[in-house]
Amino acid sequence: MASTxxxxxxxxxxxxxxxxxxxxxxxxDGVLTAADELVVYECDGxxxxxxxxxxxxxxxTTEQVVEIVRTCNEFDVPFVPRGAGTSLAGGCLPxxxxxxxxxxxMKRILEVNLQDRYAVVEPGLVNLHLTRHLAGxxxxxxxxxxxxxxxxxxxxxxxxxxxPHTLKYGVTVNHVLGLEVVMPDGRVVExxxxxxxxxxxxxxxxxxxxxxxFGICTRVTVRLTRDPEAYRTxxxxxxxxxxxxxxxxxxxxxxxxxxxxxxxxxGIIEAVEAAYGFGFPLDAAAVLLIEVDGLEVAVDDEAEQxxxxxxxxxxxxxxxxxTEQQRALLWKCRKQAFGAIGRLSPSYxxxxxxxxxxxxxxxxxxxxxxxxxxxxxxxxxxxxxxxNIHPILLFDERDEDQIARVFRxxxxxxxxxxxxxxxxxxxxxxxxxxxxxxxxxxxEDDLAVMASVRMAFxxxxxxxxxxxxPTAGACGMEHIERSRPGKQAAS
Amino acid sequence: xxxxxxxxxDGPGELIPATIPELGRLLAANAKGERxxxxxxxxxxxxxxxxxxxxxxxxxxTSRLDRVVDYPARDMTxxxxxxxxxxxxxxxxxxxxxxxxxxxxxxxxxxxGGAIASDAGGPRRFGLGTLRDYVIGIRxxxxxxxxxxxxGRVVKNVAGYDxxxxxxxxGGGLAVVTEVTLKLKPLPSSSAIGWACFDxxxxxxxxxxxxxxxxxRPVAIELLGPKAGRQLAVESRQELxxxxxxxGVAVEGNAVEVEWQVEVIDRELRxxxxxxxxxxxxxxxxxxxxxxxxxxxxxEAPVTIRACTRPSRIVEFVVAAIDAGVAVQAHxxxxxxxxxxxxxxIDVEAAAAVIGSLRELAVAGGGQVIVERCEFGWHNKxxxxxxPRVDWPLMNSVKRQFDPDGLLSPGRGIDGAMxxxxxxxxxxx
Numbered sequence: 001m002a003s004t005x006x007x008x009x010x011x012x013x014x015x016x017x018x019x020x021x022x023x024x025x026x027x028x029d030g031v032l033t034a035a036d037e038l039v040v041y042e043c044d045g046x047x048x049x050x051x052x053x054x055x056x057x058x059x060x061t062t063e064q065v066v067e068i069v070r071t072c073n074e075f076d077v078p079f080v081p082r083g084a085g086t087s088l089a090g091g092c093l094p095x096x097x098x099x100x101x102x103x104x105x106m107k108r109i110l111e112v113n114l115q116d117r118y119a120v121v122e123p124g125l126v127n128l129h130l131t132r133h134l135a136g137x138x139x140x141x142x143x144x145x146x147x148x149x150x151x152x153x154x155x156x157x158x159x160x161x162x163x164p165h166t167l168k169y170g171v172t173v174n175h176v177l178g179l180e181v182v183m184p185d186g187r188v189v190e191x192x193x194x195x196x197x198x199x200x201x202x203x204x205x206x207x208x209x210x211x212x213x214f215g216i217c218t219r220v221t222v223r224l225t226r227d228p229e230a231y232r233t234x235x236x237x238x239x240x241x242x243x244x245x246x247x248x249x250x251x252x253x254x255x256x257x258x259x260x261x262x263x264x265x266x267g268i269i270e271a272v273e274a275a276y277g278f279g280f281p282l283d284a285a286a287v288l289l290i291e292v293d294g295l296e297v298a299v300d301d302e303a304e305q306x307x308x309x310x311x312x313x314x315x316x317x318x319x320x321x322x323t324e325q326q327r328a329l330l331w332k333c334r335k336q337a338f339g340a341i342g343r344l345s346p347s348y349x350x351x352x353x354x355x356x357x358x359x360x361x362x363x364x365x366x367x368x369x370x371x372x373x374x375x376x377x378x379x380x381x382x383x384x385x386x387x388n389i390h391p392i393l394l395f396d397e398r399d400e401d402q403i404a405r406v407f408r409x410x411x412x413x414x415x416x417x418x419x420x421x422x423x424x425x426x427x428x429x430x431x432x433x434x435x436x437x438x439x440x441x442x443x444e445d446d447l448a449v450m451a452s453v454r455m456a457f458x459x460x461x462x463x464x465x466x467x468x469x470p471t472a473g474a475c476g477m478e479h480i481e482r483s484r485p486g487k488q489a490a491s
Numbered sequence: 492x493x494x495x496x497x498x499x500x501d502g503p504g505e506l507i508p509a510t511i512p513e514l515g516r517l518l519a520a521n522a523k524g525e526r527x528x529x530x531x532x533x534x535x536x537x538x539x540x541x542x543x544x545x546x547x548x549x550x551x552x553t554s555r556l557d558r559v560v561d562y563p564a565r566d567m568t569x570x571x572x573x574x575x576x577x578x579x580x581x582x583x584x585x586x587x588x589x590x591x592x593x594x595x596x597x598x599x600x601x602x603x604g605g606a607i608a609s610d611a612g613g614p615r616r617f618g619l620g621t622l623r624d625y626v627i628g629i630r631x632x633x634x635x636x637x638x639x640x641x642x643g644r645v646v647k648n649v650a651g652y653d654x655x656x657x658x659x660x661x662g663g664g665l666a667v668v669t670e671v672t673l674k675l676k677p678l679p680s681s682s683a684i685g686w687a688c689f690d691x692x693x694x695x696x697x698x699x700x701x702x703x704x705x706x707x708r709p710v711a712i713e714l715l716g717p718k719a720g721r722q723l724a725v726e727s728r729q730e731l732x733x734x735x736x737x738x739g740v741a742v743e744g745n746a747v748e749v750e751w752q753v754e755v756i757d758r759e760l761r762x763x764x765x766x767x768x769x770x771x772x773x774x775x776x777x778x779x780x781x782x783x784x785x786x787x788x789x790x791e792a793p794v795t796i797r798a799c800t801r802p803s804r805i806v807e808f809v810v811a812a813i814d815a816g817v818a819v820q821a822h823x824x825x826x827x828x829x830x831x832x833x834x835x836x837i838d839v840e841a842a843a844a845v846i847g848s849l850r851e852l853a854v855a856g857g858g859q860v861i862v863e864r865c866e867f868g869w870h871n872k873x874x875x876x877x878x879p880r881v882d883w884p885l886m887n888s889v890k891r892q893f894d895p896d897g898l899l900s901p902g903r904g905i906d907g908a909m910x911x912x913x914x915x916x917x918x919x920x
Contacts, residue, residue, distance in 0.1 A: 009744075011654050020624065027562075059777070062882075084851060095531070099754055111536075113801075113803075114703065114704075115700055115802065115803045116704055116801045116802050116803050116826075117703070117802070120670070133790050138704050147850045159649065160649045160653070162647055166647070170620075171622060171647065173653065173656065174620065183885075189881055189882050189885055190880075190881050190882060191882050191885075192882075194801055195799045195800050195801050195826055195853075195856060195857040195858035195859070196799060196826060196827065196878070197610075197612075197797070197799040197825065197826075197827045197858075198799060198858070198859055199660075199859060199861045199908075200660075200876075200880075200882070200883065200886045200904070200905050200908075201657055201660065201661055201665075201877055201886045201889055201890075202623060202657060202660055203654045203657075203661070203882055203885060203886060203889070204656075205623055205653060205655075205656025205657065206652065206653060206656050206657045206889075207867050208653065208656075209649050209652070209653050210652060226704075226708065229706055229708075249565065252565065252566075253564075253565040255588050255589070255677035255678075257676070257677065259662065292746075294708075294748070295706075295707075295708070295744075295748050295751060295752070296746055297563060297748060297751045298744065298745065298748045298749050298751075299898075301745075301747070304755065333652050341565055353647040354646075354647050354648055356563060356566040356568070357566050357567075358563065358565045358566050383647070386646055386647040387566075387644075387645055387646065387647070388647045418671070421643075421644050421645070422643070422644075422645045422648075423643050423648040423650045424650055425648070425649050425650050426645070426647040426648060426649065427647060427649055428649070429649050429650075430650060430651070434650070437650070438650065438651065440651075441643075441650055441651070442640070442651060443639070443640075445637045445638060445639045446639045446640050446651070447635075448637075448639075449639040449654070450639075450641070450651055452892040452893070453652055453654070453657070453889065454652070455892055455894060456885065456888040456889045456891075456892045457885070457888075458616065468651070468652070471653075488847075
């Protein structure tokens with residue numbers, strides 16, 4: 001064992017001997033230790049909690065990951081896997097420091113099998129790169145998070161990512177067939193595979209969404225989905241948020257399952273319009289981006305039905321994307337909406353909650369009211385068809401008081417989601433951000449069972465400590481206290 | 492809750508609690524007292540699966556836990572207790588123009604809890620997925636009586652570990668499922684299944700390659716051997732083509748979608764070498780769907796096995812099975828196959844030989860062969876789950892976390908498969 005002394009903040013820096021060992025495994029260019037390099041890895045998209053890892057490792061093979069994990073165990077140092085760091089709940093925050101295993105250099109597409117409808121990829125592959133690789137084959141990889149131009153498939157597996165088109169096609173877990181996993185003790189295990197219906201427990205389904213706490217996925221077998229034969233993309237423009245949310249309810253209740261059904265409110269329209277100039281009306285309270293797909297013979301009827309339902313709910317206008325360029329621009333506006341928010345505010349916190357779809361009008365009203373009460377500007381762009389809201393709270397991270405109000409408004413909105421029968425996260429995960437909410441959603445028994453499941457994978461708690469479950473990890477890692485978030489945000 | 496109702500005890504071996512809390516109390520009492528092995532029981536349609544239950548088991552039936560807890564149709568979700576019969580759930584969903592699009596064998600008897608435990612499915616898994624895609628919330632009771640839940644009542648939710656997935660197909664070996672929330676789909680207004688016969692496996696293989704990129708979007712692609720084909724025609728009272736290989740391709744949707752797809756598939760089947768195509772439409776498909784779904788149970792066959800392999804290897808597998816005299820139904824688009832060994836399989840050695848050769852083929856395709864049912868006494872002589880896979884020890888660790896003392900359905904699932912493989916001298920890491 002290496003002798004290490006706790007730093008003033010209670011964390012234990014890694015020993016120079018350990019860094020030497022990593023250099024021998026990965027070569028010098030696979031090991032980052034300089035402070036100016038580590039700062040890149042100090043947080044994900046959840047910027048209010050930051051903690052740089054002691055060392056960042058960039059393996060290129062499963063064997064290297066195995067050696068890293070074994071070495072970490074030998075030195076009793078915690079480790080956390082990371083993809084592109086686009087997560088929004090601190091899922092890859094290196095709580096307690098230690099080793100970060102960044103999988104971004106493992107980005108090969110190893111196999112594409114169209115007849116058996118699967119592809120085998122490495123975890124660092126960027127989501128969109130797989131879809132681009134498949135262009136022209138008639139198949140695609142269905143989960144399409146808004147960050148798909150940057151986020152990795154491995155990260156999608158860890159967080160069970162969604163995206164606009166998951167309304168019809170399902171989230172990541174519905175599209176993962178198999179995984180190669182380096183277990184927290186260094187064993188390599190194959191879970192599932194391209195043949196479906198294997199006997200025994202669905203460990204693939206269990207692993208997806210485990211936020212890095214079950215091990216490090218080093219290879220993913222994903223299901224490929226047929227491209228739709230045809231689609232129609234509509235833009236419904238509404239005078240009030242209430243009318244728009246009622247229209248959503250009516251569409252779902254009519255038994256229509258659009259491929260995507262997204263809402264943007266006035267605040268976000270303003271930012272998106274300034275950034276991309278689509279021609280959104282700046283005086284509209286909300287727009288719905290609705291896509292139906294399916295057979296060419298059926299999509300027009302479905303589109304007409306949706307237009308009628310929108311008009312019945314008082315839509316000012318429903319536009320159709322007449323060309324592929326118009327459709328692409330609409331989706332760019334939606335998916336890159338977050339990038340446009342920089343025009344509104346220096347910092348923002350994207351919340352993620354879910355309510356039963358018929359409760360959307362209620363939660364939207366509550367969000368507006370909470371924003372006013374806490375004097376925090378909140379804009380909305382979200383997966384309306386799933387009832388998955390994304391209020392974006394705008395603030396300046398140099399202002400501690402604003403941050404405190406952001407936390408209070410967030411907590412109230414998420415609490416309201418629970419009260420309405422929903423969840424505090426639909427796709428971003430618990431990470432470190434929402435640990436406190438776990439005890440509000442789940443009983444002690446629920447959490448004890450979840451903790452026992454983690455014991456089967458990660459008994460020492462060395463892999464991604466301090467995540468997902470509010471109990472302290474086996475290593476005694478405490479999650480970063482949010483009592484002085486302003487200080488952490490500013491640090 | 493029906494606290495006023497008393498639990499019924501059917502003989503010394505079966506408990507039928509009236510409420511979920513009562514189920515918890517009974518399990519807790521057993522865990523603290525007699526510590527008998529516990530066998531969760533639903534509609535008794537899958538109890539014969541796999542390794543036999545310990546004869547001293549305390550059966551805990553969910554049949555009185557049959558309330559619909561909440562059906563907010565406009566949210567397209569339903570929450571039901573585990574003892575609800577699948578067909579009765581479907582009937583209430585259908586009245587709202589919705590359905591759970593999963594084919595469950597003997598749906599009038601099968602309970603939703605049992606369907607989840609056994610990961611029941613059928614032909615439409617090709618286009619519509621399996622139970623794992625529809626269970627969004629679950630409540631269970633551990634073998635020592637502690638209630639727990641995971642997921643919730645909303646269609647998208649990543650709070651906590653996804654224990655819903657873990658429970659689907661857990662075979663009653665981890666916990667007793669007491670309540671589930673399901674995501675629903677609209678009920679299609681029209682359906683059609685086209686049937687065609689082929690003489691040669693190669694013709695079907697080529698056709699399936701083309702069908703993978705058909706402009707139509709089938710919900711099921713079924714490939715049946717002659718025995719299964721005959722039984723299907725007799726039981727469904729439909730005039731179906733007769734031949735060595737019977738291929739069925741099904742579509743669903745509104746009338747326009749179905750009509751257009753029927754034309755496309757009809758053309759594709761004929762271009763692929765089908766001498767004729769017989770279409771069964773709308774109301775007439777109902778009986779076909781139920782026969783296609785129930786066929787896997789196998790009636791009186793001495794041995795029933797389930798195989799999985801890659802879809803591209805399916806025809807090779809089906810042809811080998813037919814050559815061995817096996818009655819075979821394949822969900823060809825998924826690579827899942829149900830096989831019933833012939834009545835002439837009178838001894839376990841003959842059964843083992845057939846299973847062995849089919850198993851080799853399935854394993855070569857990345858899959859597996861599981862013996863689902865066999866004659867009494869053959870369980871110990873047939874390798875029920877085959878050679879151990881690399882994830883079995885991890886599955887066994889999960890089992891031990893839930894059931895450290897092996898009281899719940901002991902030896903019926905992964906624990907039984909591990910013991911058998913070890914006894915057979917196979918290394919299990």
